[in-house]
Amino acid sequence: MLYYLIPAKYNKVRNLYLLLVSYLLYLQWKPIHVLILLGVTSITYFAARAVEKSDNPKRVLTVGILFSLLPLAFFKYYDFVNESISSALSAVGLDFQLSGLNWAIPIGISFFTFQAAGYLWDVYYKREKAEQDFLTYALFVSFFPSILSGPINKASLVIPQLKNLRPYFHYDKAVKGLKFLLWGMFMKVVVADRVALYVDKVLPDYIHYTGMSCLLASLLYSIQIYADFAGYSLMAIGVGKVLGFELTENFRRPYFAVSVTDFWHRWHISLSTWLKDYVYIPLGGSRCSKVRNYWNIFVTFLVSGIWHGANWTFIVWGCIHGALQIVEKMLGQQKCSYGAVGKAAKICSTFVLVNFAWIFFRMPTLGEACGVVARIFNFSLPMSIWMPEKTNIVLMIMGVIMLFVKDFFDEYKPGKLVIFDNPHRIVRWGAYVIIFVMIMLTGVFGADQFIYANF
Amino acid sequence: MKKYLIKIVFLFLIIIVIDIVSGKVFGYMLEHAKGGDNGRNNFIMNQVNDEILVFGSSRAVHHYHPTIISDSLGMSCYNCGQDGMGVIVSYARYQTICKRYHPKMVIYDIMPGFDLLKDDNHKYLKWLRAYYDYDGIANVFETIDNTEKYKMISQMYRYNTNFGQLVIENIHPVQPPNIKGFKPKDEVMDTMKVSKKNIVAAKEAPVYDSLKISYLRKMVEESKDTRIIFAMSPCWAGNDTTVLRPIKQICAEYNIPFVDFSNAPKFVHNNDYFSDGGHLNVKGAEEFTKDFMQQLKTEGLLE
Numbered sequence: 152m153l154y155y156l157i158p159a160k161y162n163k164v165r166n167l168y169l170l171l172v173s174y175l176l177y178l179q180w181k182p183i184h185v186l187i188l189l190g191v192t193s194i195t196y197f198a199a200r201a202v203e204k205s206d207n208p209k210r211v212l213t214v215g216i217l218f219s220l221l222p223l224a225f226f227k228y229y230d231f232v233n234e235s236i237s238s239a240l241s242a243v244g245l246d247f248q249l250s251g252l253n254w255a256i257p258i259g260i261s262f263f264t265f266q267a268a269g270y271l272w273d274v275y276y277k278r279e280k281a282e283q284d285f286l287t288y289a290l291f292v293s294f295f296p297s298i299l300s301g302p303i304n305k306a307s308l309v310i311p312q313l314k315n316l317r318p319y320f321h322y323d324k325a326v327k328g329l330k331f332l333l334w335g336m337f338m339k340v341v342v343a344d345r346v347a348l349y350v351d352k353v354l355p356d357y358i359h360y361t362g363m364s365c366l367l368a369s370l371l372y373s374i375q376i377y378a379d380f381a382g383y384s385l386m387a388i389g390v391g392k393v394l395g396f397e398l399t400e401n402f403r404r405p406y407f408a409v410s411v412t413d414f415w416h417r418w419h420i421s422l423s424t425w426l427k428d429y430v431y432i433p434l435g436g437s438r439c440s441k442v443r444n445y446w447n448i449f450v451t452f453l454v455s456g457i458w459h460g461a462n463w464t465f466i467v468w469g470c471i472h473g474a475l476q477i478v479e480k481m482l483g484q485q486k487c488s489y490g491a492v493g494k495a496a497k498i499c500s501t502f503v504l505v506n507f508a509w510i511f512f513r514m515p516t517l518g519e520a521c522g523v524v525a526r527i528f529n530f531s532l533p534m535s536i537w538m539p540e541k542t543n544i545v546l547m548i549m550g551v552i553m554l555f556v557k558d559f560f561d562e563y564k565p566g567k568l569v570i571f572d573n574p575h576r577i578v579r580w581g582a583y584v585i586i587f588v589m590i591m592l593t594g595v596f597g598a599d600q601f602i603y604a605n606f
Numbered sequence: 607m608k609k610y611l612i613k614i615v616f617l618f619l620i621i622i623v624i625d626i627v628s629g630k631v632f633g634y635m636l637e638h639a640k641g642g643d644n645g646r647n648n649f650i651m652n653q654v655n656d657e658i659l660v661f662g663s664s665r666a667v668h669h670y671h672p673t674i675i676s677d678s679l680g681m682s683c684y685n686c687g688q689d690g691m692g693v694i695v696s697y698a699r700y701q702t703i704c705k706r707y708h709p710k711m712v713i714y715d716i717m718p719g720f721d722l723l724k725d726d727n728h729k730y731l732k733w734l735r736a737y738y739d740y741d742g743i744a745n746v747f748e749t750i751d752n753t754e755k756y757k758m759i760s761q762m763y764r765y766n767t768n769f770g771q772l773v774i775e776n777i778h779p780v781q782p783p784n785i786k787g788f789k790p791k792d793e794v795m796d797t798m799k800v801s802k803k804n805i806v807a808a809k810e811a812p813v814y815d816s817l818k819i820s821y822l823r824k825m826v827e828e829s830k831d832t833r834i835i836f837a838m839s840p841c842w843a844g845n846d847t848t849v850l851r852p853i854k855q856i857c858a859e860y861n862i863p864f865v866d867f868s869n870a871p872k873f874v875h876n877n878d879y880f881s882d883g884g885h886l887n888v889k890g891a892e893e894f895t896k897d898f899m900q901q902l903k904t905e906g907l908l909e
Contacts, residue, residue: 596763
């Protein structure tokens with residue numbers, strides 16, 4: 152509300168206010184980490200200006216990128232690299248280990264670092280002019296709706312919105328933003344956190360559950376991570392809209408993808424776009440030999456795995472996605488031309504493959520991920536499924552069906568199931584009230600954080 | 607902007623009205639629940655007046671037969687355990703009961719996961735939300751999450767997750783009637799469901815929850831006129847007792863008995879007595895309660 156007390160003509164004051172709010176919110180987590188945010192912002196800001204002026208922009212870019220990635224590498228990967236090296240050395244009989252850091256990772260570091268690094272690359276490739284106003288640039292990097300878990304916004308989308316005189320208030324955009332917030336909240340607390348009650352019971356203790364229970368838990372994890380992350384993204388985009396901003400779309404019904412390649416056009420779109428623009432294309436993209444193209448795909452998804460976390464499980468997860476896309480490309484199966492039944496079969500098979508990869512993403516170690524897979528395929532175990540209390544089952548099914556129906560109509564029958572945008576006020580308002588009441592009565596309000604906030 | 611704000615205010619007014627009305631309706635239903643968990647919970651919070659009370663998780667609910675305890679000691683007994691709950695619910699219930707009367711004896715069945723180890727304590731608030739206005743309950747919420755007080759402004763939220771069961775338990779409870787709070791399990795152990803393995807010591811040191819342990823301590827400290835006995839009932843696979851260190855320490859500190867049946871040879875791997883890996887069936891519960899009472903007498907723990 153305070154934001155709207157500032158007249159539209161004082162655009163800079165409005166931006167300054169948003170920057171203050173963004174930094175104050177960031178300070179809530181671990182105050183000292185704000186220095187990392189400020190450091191990455193300053194490095195990329197000055198490096199971008201230097202890139203424009205330098206006779207050797209590539210050198211400036213390299214130095215700028217290396218320095219901006221340094222905190223991410225240090226906080227997120229130091230312990231992992233240290234432990235991996237010492238394990239490798241101990242395997243050949245050498246005993247050497249540096250002391251571990253055991254420090255908390257600055258929240259959102261992967262997101263704001265990639266956003267800032269992307270900007271620097273854009274300036275280098277002359278897609279974007281270096282921003283002169285530090286406050287505007289600092290707000291672009293730290294904008295509070297997206298700093299925690301993205302979307303990873305492109306400078307070309309956000310900076311012009313920050314610089315140009317925004318209308319005092321955009322009614323339609325603000326209403327849309329509130330609708331996004333409401334549905335995002337529903338996805339998070341009614342679907343993701345409810346399903347998590349089953350997943351978090353079974354998967355950490357998988358050895359005591361049947362293969363069928365592990366399979367169900369893995370399927371539910373696929374739903375959990377989608378509802379959790381897409382829900383957060385919707386809320387972030389919603390808050391942006393209420394303030395008059397457009398942020399990058401992050402999800403487009405990913406489980407209706409007809410191939411793993413298609414899945415990545417619909418899942419975490421802002422990261423996929425980033426990886427395409429700054430890893431895949433610079434490596435040569437598809438304008439090269441087939442073998443080189445396959446290599447480019449593999450490396451891109453290896454980077455994606457590493458970005459998600461300092462653990463071999465994420466690396467394997469990234470490699471699985473890379474390998475699957477290479478196979479699809481070899482077989483020409485990236486798109487679907489088999490009619491409705493063939494399409495349904497491809498959607499199901501894609502979901503199964505993606506679901507399989509999520510097991511590696513979810514489990515804390517490779518051994519445990521393989522343990523879950525082995526348990527699922529151990530047909531000597533009883534075919535029974537562990538069931539939680541009936542209330543949980545009913546609420547879980549209800550939430551998942553509502554999410555599926557909405558996504559199904561949005562995907563295949565757009566305009567046929569219009570609820571939040573229904574022309575009849577009674578339907579529209581009825582939907583707002585029902586969803587709100589469902590959140591209050593069936594939402595899980597525990598201590599769970601957003602899954603992607605860990606990255 | 608004005609239109610936008612008016613609409614938001616109007617939407618919230620509708621929601622506030624629905625919230626107040628549904629709070630009243632659910633409150634009425636809670637008072638008039640014909641049975642099931644809500645009826646039982648309401649009875650424990652408002653009416654129980656037995657001399658011996660049993661507290662703990664599902665292992666308390668399904669393992670301690672109040673009739674056998676009553677017959678053995680000549681005192682009335684009620685089982686106040688709750689499926690999936692631990693000391694946080696038990697303490698809240700106990701202090702509410704103590705505002706009405708002080709039971710002569712409390713038997714507390716320890717379940718390490720719910721009573722000692724760290725996890726998300728929000729889940730233990732489920733059966734307390736509807737009683738948030740009772741004296742002392744808000745303090746329990748405060749210790750778990752100080753934002754709960756804001757959520758509890760909503761009357762609807764007090765029946766979160768529970769409203770469906772509440773409606774059913776007003777029409778026709780699906781759960782069979784309990785025996786003074788005890789819920790017998792009729793199933794026989796399906797040996798296919800668990801592999802016969804011996805319990806092994808945990809690889810990592812257990813992470814204890816200081817809040818749960820503080821509530822165990824509070825229960826002891828507030829039981830001046832009440833004899834309190836901590837126990838651990840049988841486990842099919844046995845139990846790594848090192849995890850019980852904090853409760854044993856409390857027992858030693860306050861000179862309270864701890865009766866450990868978790869590795870009792872009569873029960874370990876005995877499929878006849880269990881309905882699943884964690885719970886005794888009715889036959890096992892009867893046998894255990896008899897043995898338990900016998901041990902209390904033999905060791906002079908009732909004096």
